[in-house]
Every structure is written in C-alpha cells, then in structure tokens.
Amino acid sequence: MKPPLRVFCCYARKDQSLLLELKETYLKPLEREGRIEIWADVNINAGLLWEREIEKHLNAAHIILLLVSPDFMASDYAYSKEMMRAMERHEDGEARVIPIILHSTDWKDAPFAKLQALPSDAKPVIDGGLPKRKAFTNVEQGIKRVVEELLTREDPLIKDPQCAWVIIWPKGKKVSDDIELRYDDLLESDENHYKQAMPDDIRQEIDEWCRENQASCKDLSDPEKQPEAVQVRLNRVEFQQGPHGRQITRLHLSPTRYLYYVAIHGFLGRDIELRQRLSKYFQNAVVGLERGDPLKLPSDFALHMAVVSQDDYLLLRQRSRYTPHFPLAWEAGVGEFNHGPGPKNMPGFDVEADPGRPKFPAFTPERKPDLTLFLKNAVAEELDYFKAQEKDFRLYGFAVEYYSLAPKLVVVYNSDRRINDLLDSADEATDPARNLGSMKLTLDIIRKACLRPPNDLIDRGDLQIFPRQNSDALDAPDAPKDPGWGPTSKLVMLLALKQYLEAKGEKDNNSDIKEIKRLIDYFKLGDNPVDPWQFRK
Numbered sequence: 001m002k003p004p005l006r007v008f009c010c011y012a013r014k015d016q017s018l019l020l021e022l023k024e025t026y027l028k029p030l031e032r033e034g035r036i037e038i039w040a041d042v043n044i045n046a047g048l049l050w051e052r053e054i055e056k057h058l059n060a061a062h063i064i065l066l067l068v069s070p071d072f073m074a075s076d077y078a079y080s081k082e083m084m085r086a087m088e089r090h091e092d093g094e095a096r097v098i099p100i101i102l103h104s105t106d107w108k109d110a111p112f113a114k115l116q117a118l119p120s121d122a123k124p125v126i127d128g129g130l131p132k133r134k135a136f137t138n139v140e141q142g143i144k145r146v147v148e149e150l151l152t153r154e155d156p157l158i159k160d161p162q163c164a165w166v167i168i169w170p171k172g173k174k175v176s177d178d179i180e181l182r183y184d185d186l187l188e189s190d191e192n193h194y195k196q197a198m199p200d201d202i203r204q205e206i207d208e209w210c211r212e213n214q215a216s217c218k219d220l221s222d223p224e225k226q227p228e229a230v231q232v233r234l235n236r237v238e239f240q241q242g243p244h245g246r247q248i249t250r251l252h253l254s255p256t257r258y259l260y261y262v263a264i265h266g267f268l269g270r271d272i273e274l275r276q277r278l279s280k281y282f283q284n285a286v287v288g289l290e291r292g293d294p295l296k297l298p299s300d301f302a303l304h305m306a307v308v309s310q311d312d313y314l315l316l317r318q319r320s321r322y323t324p325h326f327p328l329a330w331e332a333g334v335g336e337f338n339h340g341p342g343p344k345n346m347p348g349f350d351v352e353a354d355p356g357r358p359k360f361p362a363f364t365p366e367r368k369p370d371l372t373l374f375l376k377n378a379v380a381e382e383l384d385y386f387k388a389q390e391k392d393f394r395l396y397g398f399a400v401e402y403y404s405l406a407p408k409l410v411v412v413y414n415s416d417r418r419i420n421d422l423l424d425s426a427d428e429a430t431d432p433a434r435n436l437g438s439m440k441l442t443l444d445i446i447r448k449a450c451l452r453p454p455n456d457l458i459d460r461g462d463l464q465i466f467p468r469q470n471s472d473a474l475d476a477p478d479a480p481k482d483p484g485w486g487p488t489s490k491l492v493m494l495l496a497l498k499q500y501l502e503a504k505g506e507k508d509n510n511s512d513i514k515e516i517k518r519l520i521d522y523f524k525l526g527d528n529p530v531d532p533w534q535f536r537k
Helices: 013-026 028-032 050-060 070-074 076-091 132-152 191-196 200-212 214-221 258-265 272-278 280-291 371-383 419-426 443-451 454-460 489-503 511-523 532-536
Strands: 005-010 036-039 063-068 096-101 163-174 180-183 231-242 245-256 302-308 313-318 330-332 334-337 393-401 407-414 435-440 463-467
Touching: 005 050, 005 076, 005 132, 013 028, 013 063, 013 070, 013 132, 028 036, 028 132, 050 076, 050 443, 050 511, 063 070, 063 076, 063 132, 070 076, 076 096, 096 132, 163 280, 163 407, 163 489, 163 511, 200 214, 280 393, 302 330, 302 371, 302 489, 313 419, 330 489, 334 371, 371 407, 371 419, 393 489, 407 489, 419 435, 435 443, 435 454, 443 454, 443 489, 443 511, 454 463, 489 511
Parallel strands: 005 036, 005 063, 063 096, 180 245, 302 407
Antiparallel strands: 163 393, 231 245, 302 313, 302 334, 313 330, 313 435, 393 407, 435 463
C-alpha cells in the first residue's frame, strides 16, 4: 500500500470552524483509510516555531486546499505567503492546488482563478444555492477524485529509477566494521585467463567488438599500454548472519583489464539481439549479488560517493561528453574505479588509456586491497583533498546500474570543508569534472532533483553551476541537450539527506524521514526484478 498523501489546509483564522468541519467530518473517512494525512496550523504543538512548521508542511504537501473567503483574500499571510508558495509548487508540478470557495468573494483575478474550484461550478459552500451539508459532500467527492488520481499515478522514480539498491544497510556502516577485501593475486599473465572467467556469449561479444574497433582493441590489449591488474573485478560478496541481519564479511576481488569494461558495458543496449541475450545476466547481477553468487559479467569494482559539505550542500560534478556512459550527465558526488596494483614484477608501470597511472593507490605496497585507502584516494583524485579520514565515510551497500549491470559501492562522505572550498579544490583535481555545481541538502530541493532533469534545476536556481576554466562548450554539436542525472545519483542524494536528518536527531516517524524512505523504496530490489530495458520503453 502506498503511503498517505499529505494534505495542507490554507485558510483564514475566521474560517477555522468551517475548516474543522471539513477536516473532522467530511475528510475523516479518507484519513481513516490511510489515504491522506491532513495538516493545518491547528496541529502545531506548543513550543514549536509556527512559521517554520507551516513552511515545512506546505513544502511537503501533495495536495493544498485553499479555503477561499473574503477573510482569506484579505489575509496577508494566508494569501500573500501560503497561497503564492502553493501556486509555485502547483506550477512546478510538485503539488496539486484545489480552491474551495467557502463564501462569496471576488477571486476571479487571483492566481488560482484558472484552477478547477470546488464545490461544482465554484458555488460557495455558504449561501451558494445548496445546503451546507450537500456542498461539503460535493467538496469531499472532488477531493476524493484527486486523491485517487494521485495514488494511482506512477511516480517518476518508478518509471525510471535507473539503478537497484540490492545490498542494503539502511543506517549505513562504518568503514571500520569488519569487511575484508580479499584479492586473488593471480600469477598468470596470459590474456586467455581473463576470458576464461566469462561466459561464452560474452567472449563472443568481446571478439566482435574487437573486430569492429581494431585500433582501440589493439591499444587496450597491449600489455605495454594496458597491463593486467590495472583494473579490479568484483567477483562476489560473502555474508554472515549477525544480530542485525545479514552482514557482508568479505568482498572477493580479482585482477582484470580495462578492455572488458569498454568492450562490454559500453555496448550492452546497442541492439535488440544483444539486449535479449544479456538480459539473462540481469538476474545474476542484481539477485545473484545479494545471494552471494559469483558475478558472470566482468564488473569492475567501483564506488559512487555522495559528497556533503560542512555547510550542508551536495557537491555535483558533470561528466565529459567524451565518456561512453551518460555523456554530460550530472552526478551527485564522485565515482571512481578501484585501481589495481598492476602486474607483478612490474612495479613502475604507466598506462596510456583510462584509468591512467594509479597515482592514487587503492592497494598497500604489499599488494593488499585497502577499503579506507580506496575511499580516501578517491576524494584525493576527484576533489584534490588529501585529509579525508576513515570516520568521514559511511557505506550503504551496493547498487546495480540498469544500463551497464555494474554494481557500485554506495558511500556518503561527510566533509569537514565548506562547499566553496570543496569546489575550489575540485577545480584543480587530477581527474577534473567538465563542470562543478552544488545543491542545498533539503527535502524540497532533493525531491525536485528526483522529479526533474538538472537543466530545469539550473534554470530555477536550485542547482548552482560553477563552470570550470577551459571546459568544452555546452552547446557542442554532439552533446545531449538535456543530459539528465547519472544512474545512481538520485539514490545517493536521498541517502545523504536521510543521513543528514538522522544526524540532526530526527526520528523515523518524522514526516521528512518518512518521505525519503518512500522515495528510497523505489530503488530496493523486488522479488521479481524487471529486465532493465523495460524501463526505457
């Protein structure tokens, strides 16, 4: 069952008796059925800051009722503040505004005059030609129709969640918790070893890709340019039952080549035949990961890390248009591959193609994978900041991208730096973004980000963009005009906001926490996962 819709009542104080009659009598059945939650300022408890409470509930409402009367039209607060904000949210598609005409008054030039009012034909509840009971019943029926419409309408996150959160730690885990990274440091340097770890049809795809891209294949297969063990493959995860449910105890890793990421993941959805063949690996990538089964695709071990500044902003980075996946997409935070230790007996190696020289190692000098080192050096490489500490990170499990079926470790990094300092240092990073941006960490703005593409948020001022020096022109001929969000960005935004509110002491019954959980639920793995390409129809 879906969570109830939040209903906000905007009214003048002199109309409070009619508000209570509507709320406690005519809308009570919808509330009792769990379909709506009604809020008005009569619900404010003693000791709370009333204006802040009103603003919070107004910004979170799905339906906003305007109780129109001469007193409402004359009210500086109800009309000028609450109603105008309600209309902004209605125009943005974030809420549904319903005018309810209580008393006769001149409202035809008001901003809400273009909306369908209740009762029918906008006849007032009082002295509008119908007995008050019949007029309120008409209002009840009109509101019920809107509630049914909204409850049956698909949420944009259901239509295109873009990734599935398959290993879930709702409260996050400290990096220091016992998670071992075990690396199978293979002695073999034979190219065939890597292919033997893959299913036959995937090996055929690599061969076909190499025939079509001979120059790239040659470069990516050249041991001098792309030695083995530069990339790290996630093979499977290992679990143990603990007092708080199943816990990951070990990640099994092995060396791989960047060739296989380029040759496979960049071309998964290029034609119908390939999609049909690869769809069988979706169950393995999503369900198998959660069960501890070996992963069949050569999925590089990578992370997506939300970056939260000391002054409560999310740092955003825009990808280059030259990236094979989601060119020009905006990402909440940073993404990073796990750089391998390189081949044995070749300590000083250089690599021409991505990911470049492993200047920021994720392995110790003894060739042991180190999760804290991986996280800290991802911050160093992407943000040019070298003082991140283990305590600054929380792990939230794995998310699998629908587009590439690649699992990513989901992390929230709480920086000790203000957003302007983070942006300044990120502009000098070794792995620079095309452009940088920031977004205030509030439920209102994060909800907009889940519903709208980044360009809309830039136009509305919710996403501040900080163009980098010498960045490619945004109107490049081959650049997508509205690139959207990176596939795991919406999930990490919501997790970062949930962690922020919980750190402030908000409890699970807080309305904002409930809303975030509702949105996060769209990313959780269901019993019958859908073929990823179904989401693109």
